[in-house]
Amino acid sequence: MVGVNGPLTADERAMITSQQLGSVVLLGTQAGGVKQLAATTAQLSGLKTAVPVVTAADQEGGLVQRLTGPGFSTIPNANQQAKLSDAELRTAAQKWGSQLAAAGVRWNLAPVADVVPKAKLKTNQPIGVLHRGYGTDPAVVAEKTQAVIDGLKAAGVAASVKHFPGLGEVVGNTDFASGIVDSVTTSESASLAPFRAAAQAGVASVMISSARYPRIDSKNQAVFSAKVIGLVRGWGYTGVVISDDLGAAASVRKIPAGQRAVRFVQAGGDVVIDADPSLAPAMTKALLAKAAKDPTFAARVTESAARVLALKQDLGVFRCG
Numbered sequence: 001m002v003g004v005n006g007p008l009t010a011d012e013r014a015m016i017t018s019q020q021l022g023s024v025v026l027l028g029t030q031a032g033g034v035k036q037l038a039a040t041t042a043q044l045s046g047l048k049t050a051v052p053v054v055t056a057a058d059q060e061g062g063l064v065q066r067l068t069g070p071g072f073s074t075i076p077n078a079n080q081q082a083k084l085s086d087a088e089l090r091t092a093a094q095k096w097g098s099q100l101a102a103a104g105v106r107w108n109l110a111p112v113a114d115v116v117p118k119a120k121l122k123t124n125q126p127i128g129v130l131h132r133g134y135g136t137d138p139a140v141v142a143e144k145t146q147a148v149i150d151g152l153k154a155a156g157v158a159a160s161v162k163h164f165p166g167l168g169e170v171v172g173n174t175d176f177a178s179g180i181v182d183s184v185t186t187s188e189s190a191s192l193a194p195f196r197a198a199a200q201a202g203v204a205s206v207m208i209s210s211a212r213y214p215r216i217d218s219k220n221q222a223v224f225s226a227k228v229i230g231l232v233r234g235w236g237y238t239g240v241v242i243s244d245d246l247g248a249a250a251s252v253r254k255i256p257a258g259q260r261a262v263r264f265v266q267a268g269g270d271v272v273i274d275a276d277p278s279l280a281p282a283m284t285k286a287l288l289a290k291a292a293k294d295p296t297f298a299a300r301v302t303e304s305a306a307r308v309l310a311l312k313q314d315l316g317v318f319r320c321g
Contacts, residue, residue, distance in 0.1 A: 041104025093151025258286025
């Protein structure tokens with residue numbers, strides 16, 4: 001999943017088709033409204049690729065709302081959304097999802113399922129400070145995130161709970177800093193409950209954090225950890241596991257681009273998010289090279305491809321023969 005910034009350039013079209021990329025995520029702020037964005041997504045879905053491209057966006061609400069303009073509601077932040085009843089939130093999410101679908105955006109990289117403890121709300125930079133969380137009680141967060149997931153699904157939009165196994169206990173933001181560590185969370189932590197509930201209810205995708213969780217895996221960042229991803233699969237989850245950004249994020253900058261993609265897929269991941277389009281060819285080349293010489297890895301790639309095709313079939317953009 002490669003990042004694009006708006007109306008497609010000739011270089012972006014060439015890259016997506018030559019690399020046979022499966023999806024894109026809209027970056028920056030798209031302020032042209034539903035109709036203007038629909039023209040861009042129509043370009044994307046019309047590209048000559050073996051399987052149609054799916055367009056995604058970060059449309060959480062509050063400070064994280066990529067798509068604005070005519071036809072798009074101003075979405076309140078998660079703190080405010082949590083004040084709605086579950087039924088009201090589901091209805092609101094269906095409305096927001098319908099706007100996405102009308103614009104041709106069929107995958108929303110939301111909702112945030114991270115649980116920030118009360119004591120860290122003012123120091124937790126990625127979630128608490130930005131008011132991106134649905135509460136400090138895992139049970140409440142599970143209810144609210146499920147309401148959003150259900151509303152989006154009713155609108156024909158895939159959801160992605162994030163950022164497993166949670167960014168609620170950290171201080172720094174993995175987008176802007178390296179070495180972010182959660183020294184609290186374990187595989188049995190109560191804060192995993194919203195992710196587990198979403199996974200067991202069949203959410204379309206689960207996004208993996210790029211922070212470190214030494215009490216789960218002392219050696220690897222979560223995105224490169226078979227132990228972390230294995231927790232999700234251990235709940236019986238068969239959907240898509242997607243990475244947090246492995247392109248522009250500071251948390252992975254010291255790792256060669258190709259190895260970022262290979263290590264994520266090798267750990268059990270299915271879709272690599274790459275917010276830096278210049279890195280996409282290196283990632284594709286590395287995946288192909290590894291699969292060509294390693295039958296076990298090739299089988300791992302095939303397994304991931306099948307999950308992505310199933311998601312696209314659920315969205316009605318692709319039909320398996």
